[in-house]
Amino acid sequence: MSKALIVTVGAVLSAAAISVEAQQPDFTGVYEGYRAPQGQGQGRAGGPGAGRAALPLTEEGKRRVAEYGVLSGPTRLNGATFCASYGVPAMMGLPGSYPIEFIQKPDQLTIIFEVNNETRRIYIGDRQLPAEQRLPSRTGYSAGHWEGNTLVVKTTDLLDGLDQGANAYSEQATIDERFSFEDVNGTKVLSYQATITDPIYYTEPIRFERRYQPYEGFVIPYACADELWYELLELRREQLKAGKPVEAHMSDVYKVREERE
């Protein structure tokens, strides 16, 4: 093969690669929940609280949901109150209506939810962490690839998601996710779909959908656990000022918080 031909073939392949890359959308930006224009409904097919009664729970799923009801108690104890992260897909539902930021590179989509600065990383393409090296977490491990203009993601290696609202799942769950732009009423909307498959909780996969629209404002730093640390220092400062032994513990911070509730 002549040198000229190799160069030509290389150039064509490069152009093809660029062409494929160019047609893939860039999700980079800050978003908020999609707001349907007045009178046009919410444009939502499902999501947190979409109806626990309709969920295809297995007997074990029913038992675990009932158990969590007892664990969370009459005050409906909420992990976010204790600065716990929401996890996937709960964070994708934008609980509390906080914004979410997407930062896209060719080999990674990074998603940051304002609350607790909760971050997830979707690795795109061939560079993936070997399964045995993945540390389970509430956001799981996410591997993505492109199918046309849609980023298709498989999220695994999750921790027990018993507290995930209407989308409770076990550590055996797999979440298949799809991200794409769509035109809704003339607005460029980022569409998110998640399908949770979990043999422990569900007899069939359950779906979770969300739409996002661009948000013009800023993401605000969200310190939560930091506040606990400051409160501990404040308790110790009070002891120091009072000439008492400086010995306050984090349990004392929680005691103050509980008395406040």
Next chain:
Amino acid sequence: MAAKLKTFVAAACASALALCAAAAMAHHSAAQFDFGQRVTIEGTVKEFNVTNPHTWATVELTDDKRGTRDAQYEGHSASHFYRAGYTRDMVKVGDKIAILIAPRRDGEDGGFIQAFTVNGKTVGFGGLSPETGKRTDSASE
């Protein structure tokens, strides 16, 4: 001041009810507050901590029925406060404040902050744009 405060929040929340409710529900077990009720309290600020996951304030109240005492109020997160128009040091110890609250169900002092007016400025939580200060068009999905 109280009547004006109530009107302001009614307008802010009317078209964004879901947002008001969702924001309140996100971090809080709302069970102890009656979000169907609105009561305005007036008093003197003793503490006002705009923090995450929620804000809390101590206000000295005085009335004929219960005399003078401290009452504690919870509020939205620091993020929601700043988006709603709160600015640093807007509320200082010793300020006179009027707070529109969702009261406690048990009838005791305390409640969840829906809006407040201090030094002639009012902040309410109803999906207000931080950029324009105007309310948004419809409820969040």
